[in-house]
Amino acid sequence: MALPAYDVTAAVIERDNKVFCARRAAHKDLAGFWEFPGGKIEPSESFVGCLQRELKEELGIEAKVEKYLMTTTHQYPDKLIRLYVYRVAWLTGELTCSDHDETCWLPVARLRELKWAPADLPILDYLASDSRTTK
Numbered sequence: 783m784a785l786p787a788y789d790v791t792a793a794v795i796e797r798d799n800k801v802f803c804a805r806r807a808a809h810k811d812l813a814g815f816w817e818f819p820g821g822k823i824e825p826s827e828s829f830v831g832c833l834q835r836e837l838k839e840e841l842g843i844e845a846k847v848e849k850y851l852m853t854t855t856h857q858y859p860d861k862l863i864r865l866y867v868y869r870v871a872w873l874t875g876e877l878t879c880s881d882h883d884e885t886c887w888l889p890v891a892r893l894r895e896l897k898w899a900p901a902d903l904p905i906l907d908y909l910a911s912d913s914r915t916t917k
């Protein structure tokens with residue numbers, strides 16, 4: 783039988799030459815893995831609308847989705863994830879984390895020190911080779 787497939791958005795938020803990273807909490811699937819904030823697209827929702835909603839819900843921030851970066855697909859044992867990655871500017875709001883159990887800001891060159899969700903590894907490669915991202 784075909785695995786369930788999910789379209790998921792993810793945000794690369796940069797500030798002071800560092801990228802925002804968040805760790806999935808114990809009650810979530812892939813608990814303990816680090817990710818870029820975002821979430822599953824709801825029916826009839828746009829990618830940008832999904833990302834803005836998730837960032838408001840998870841982090842309490844208003845964000846401007848600046849640029850589409852890449853899409854990566856990963857098959858986990860129980861699901862297929864298509865991850866749509868955008869560069870996002872944090873506009874307003876105090877960043878408070880309601881959904882993750884740990885967060886940090888890291889320069890791109892240090893991102894691999896964290897244990898990332900396997901679907902995210904191509905994103906790290908992309909950021910490392912992206913001249914717009916500060917290393």
Ligand SMILES: Nc1nc2c([nH]c(=O)n2[C@H]2C[C@H](O)[C@@H](COP(=O)(O)OP(=O)(O)OP(=O)(O)O)O2)c(=O)[nH]1
Binds near residue numbers: 822900
């Ligand atoms: N948001 C996000 N999810 C990721 C990343 N990498 C990765 O494998 N995933 C996976 C984990 C989950 O299986 C799925 C996203 O689901 P989620 O649980 O965060 O999304 P959600 O809040 O909309 O979903 P739900 O708990 O309401 O079902 O994608 C990533 O960088 N960001």
